[in-house]
Amino acid sequence: LKTTVFWRETEPVTPGPPLRGDVSCDVCIVGGGYTGLWTAYLLKQAQPTLDIHVLEAEYAGAGASGHNDGFVTPTIGHGLHGCVHQFGPRRAADAYAAVGRSIMEISRFCTKNNVHAELERTDLLLVATSPGQERRLRDDLSIAASLGGRNLPRILRDAEAREVIGSAAIRAALPGGGALVNPHKLARGLARVVVEHHAVIHERTRVHGIERLGGRYRVRTGQGMVQAGTVVIATNAYQHVFRPFKPRLLPVWSYAVVTEPLTSRQLGRVHWPNREGFIEGRNFIRFGRLTADNRVLFGGGRAAYRYGRNMHQRFIRDRRVEASLISAFHGYFPEWKDVPISHSYGGCIAITRDLVPHAGRLPDGTYYAYGYCGNGIAMSHTAGKILRDLILQRDSEYTRLPLVNRREGRFLPEPLSWLAAQTATAVLATQDRYPRALPWRFI
Numbered sequence: 001l002k003t004t005v006f007w008r009e010t011e012p013v014t015p016g017p018p019l020r021g022d023v024s025c026d027v028c029i030v031g032g033g034y035t036g037l038w039t040a041y042l043l044k045q046a047q048p049t050l051d052i053h054v055l056e057a058e059y060a061g062a063g064a065s066g067h068n069d070g071f072v073t074p075t076i077g078h079g080l081h082g083c084v085h086q087f088g089p090r091r092a093a094d095a096y097a098a099v100g101r102s103i104m105e106i107s108r109f110c111t112k113n114n115v116h117a118e119l120e121r122t123d124l125l126l127v128a129t130s131p132g133q134e135r136r137l138r139d140d141l142s143i144a145a146s147l148g149g150r151n152l153p154r155i156l157r158d159a160e161a162r163e164v165i166g167s168a169a170i171r172a173a174l175p176g177g178g179a180l181v182n183p184h185k186l187a188r189g190l191a192r193v194v195v196e197h198h199a200v201i202h203e204r205t206r207v208h209g210i211e212r213l214g215g216r217y218r219v220r221t222g223q224g225m226v227q228a229g230t231v232v233i234a235t236n237a238y239q240h241v242f243r244p245f246k247p248r249l250l251p252v253w254s255y256a257v258v259t260e261p262l263t264s265r266q267l268g269r270v271h272w273p274n275r276e277g278f279i280e281g282r283n284f285i286r287f288g289r290l291t292a293d294n295r296v297l298f299g300g301g302r303a304a305y306r307y308g309r310n311m312h313q314r315f316i317r318d319r320r321v322e323a324s325l326i327s328a329f330h331g332y333f334p335e336w337k338d339v340p341i342s343h344s345y346g347g348c349i350a351i352t353r354d355l356v357p358h359a360g361r362l363p364d365g366t367y368y369a370y371g372y373c374g375n376g377i378a379m380s381h382t383a384g385k386i387l388r389d390l391i392l393q394r395d396s397e398y399t400r401l402p403l404v405n406r407r408e409g410r411f412l413p414e415p416l417s418w419l420a421a422q423t424a425t426a427v428l429a430t431q432d433r434y435p436r437a438l439p440w441r442f443i
């Protein structure tokens, strides 16, 4: 069993040279994931003369962007329910419309720029395996209706649902928008296009500090320094290493297992004609999808916060979560019990107190976007537009979105954060297990 990220095997990477010496530029972006790269790309599209440098600790896509499960969800933060709770229905609808546009634009971007990211424009399905989960689907549908959603899908039940995915475990399914992608190829392709637009990406270049001097910033790295008029911090789950963000997010581990490629005979055992990714509606979601080479990726389950915001690679495998994922995968698809699991790994998502992302400008003038709560592929594209318009001082529909410059809740210092996270995890997991015992919706 490999404890390395499956997607990285699909396209090898040789990281580029680090920054050596000092440079001066208009915009310095810290972090070469989707947020940093979309921001660089969209800024270059809007103002090609801007001199932009991206500083990336490892290589473009080395973080969650090259490593996620590839569900291009139209979701903001943890989910629709929480987003409406935080923003109210009208403003939540604006935000959802923006992210929906991002999904279409990512698809167009890939076609236009020959980014072969294995994008499959299938719907994503929210599925239920119990009456409690089915209530959640109905709840989500009625929230979507209250946002003024038109042409809403209907819930498919029993045999109808199994016409879409032939799993006996699925008792209901709700088609939603979205797509599947190879996240690593998307990140690498996007990085290539950013460079073609004459932005500079310095890989193997970790930022150690940012200082403000007069009207400009000095961004310190191991072997050089960038002086810039504008700085963007786009490091998502790593954002807490920059002091102003420390209390604002927790990095939380999320896991997946991946099988060996299915043979065509194995694939034929389960009816899954349109290959939609599916997401089981619980607090700790579980999800499954096929990859381009017909592996099954199955992930989710109990997410884990490690004391002191620990993101060390030794946590890349969690045997307890792995066992529960394999058991859930076999519960969905007993026909594939004989298919070997080839990979088991995890990575960190960025959780905020209010379970929605945040973008904006700090009082010292630094720009930021982070906190996608595990739904960042499409959202980071929208965040790129927000950052573009804030930096160019445009008043736009993006800068008016409710997640911009919003007051944020703070997490408590350790050990209180850890204790609170353990308590919340236990309550949410109990509710997933015994939905009748705790009938309220927490998240």
Ligand SMILES: Cc1cc2nc3c(=O)[nH]c(=O)nc-3n(C[C@H](O)[C@H](O)[C@H](O)COP(=O)(O)OP(=O)(O)OC[C@H]3O[C@@H](n4cnc5c(N)ncnc54)[C@H](O)[C@@H]3O)c2cc1C
Binding pocket: 030, 031, 032, 033, 034, 035, 036, 055, 056, 057, 058, 059, 060, 061, 062, 063, 064, 065, 066, 067, 068, 069, 070, 071, 072, 073, 205, 206, 207, 208, 234, 235, 236, 237, 238, 241, 254, 255, 346, 347, 348, 349, 369, 370, 372, 373, 374, 375, 376, 377, 378, 380
């Ligand atoms: C396991 C997992 C599964 C996920 N699944 C999905 C999914 O299916 N669908 C979905 O929509 N979202 C998913 N997400 C979330 C999504 O991947 C992220 O929200 C998104 O990639 C965030 O992009 P980013 O650019 O903000 O951050 P990242 O991609 O993490 O990029 C930040 C970059 O900053 C760099 N960096 C960090 N510190 C420094 C420093 N000091 N100096 C310089 N560079 C630095 C890192 O190396 C990294 O490359 C998942 C995340 C994880 C971890």
